[in-house]
Amino acid sequence: MASVPSDPVRSERRPRSRRRLGEDERRAQIVRAALAVVARHGYAGASTTLIAAEAEVSKGLLWHYFADKNDLLKQAVVTTATRITDELIAELDVTAPPPELIRRSIHWIAAWSLGHRDELRAMDQISRSQRGADGLPDFTLADYEPTYASQEQLFRRGQQLGYFRPFDTRVMAVTYQGAIDMMLSYADSHPDIDIEQYADALTDIILAAVTA
Template identity: 65%
Template sequence: MTAPPEDPAPLEPARVARTRLGVEERRAQIVAAALEVVAERGYARASASAIATAAGVSKGLLWHYFADKDDLMKQAVVSTVEQIGRELAREIDVSAPPPDIIRAGIGWIARWSVSHRGELRAMDEITRVLRDTDGQPAFSLADYEPNYQQQEALFRRGQELGYFRAFDTRVMAVTYQGAVDMMLSYVDSHPDTDVQQYAAALVDIILAAVSAPAPPPARK
């Protein structure tokens, strides 16, 4: 009796999963893997090998797209923040009244945070831990400048249209960004929090602070 044929050797997992992607798609794939590994293992244990495995690529391919691990981690934060901004811009009617834009924007980021807790947690850890070549923090408040400028423009538009009272738009932009960041940090550390209720309350507080006083009722 002849022996049964041997089972074919399994294909290597990396070869099965690997597809030819464009440069930006491949970078995005590696960035997503980096955030996933940091979220699961922490920054210190997020090795290049673990990231490559999560991305389904060879370790050497990482350095085709990024200079080193520090560069990968920094670009992971920068590119994800940019992606959040693009997604937010697609979801919000920027021609709407400024109070409506604020309400829609904070509501959207609150909803986004629920389904992206791991990414937010990883980004927070990277921004706290990553250092530049001089040993200084790789991220600082200066990295918020594009956000501050966009928010200032929105507040100035609200003032010009009569929705908002007179105030220092830079101070309000910094306060606004800080309040949103604190919302994300708080709901992450308090997972039972109703994030939509929190967002709605935060919007009410911000609009109460910036809104122009209502005109007095007309005399009869």
């Protein structure tokens, strides 16, 4: 942050300098702006003019970082989802017993969502609406593959350590992720619910289903 001159006369003569953002910071700034605009105006109303204004950059600068509007919105979802995953992993002890790891993961996601409802709503709109040049959806369940694979590893580790009973880990991974997504969607449409209580109940149900 630029320092404020102590001399008010000098301050009037010389405008405050603004810190120049690096490439990664500028890209992140534009991504945040894109999600904010989608949350506020909807997918159809999220023009590049509004996104540039929200990011406080020229419209032409958008295309220095992204190929077109579709690329910008797709990357907004992809990079934000990656950031959320990285933040979750950073907060967890991945060596903890699998039941404990599941409980902490669900509660972290529930707590995180409370302060990021607009962001999640925008990501959901883009994921449902975005189409490529061929007219096909840009996002499908295939994009969950890395998530499913990671969760399968967790369930298999729980089985190997004797915490979990035998079951199809792929089916459970899909079910588990679907339950988390539904928790977030339900909380968005029912903002008065106690999402922490919901997370507790959901965790109990999942662990009851898998525990040996």
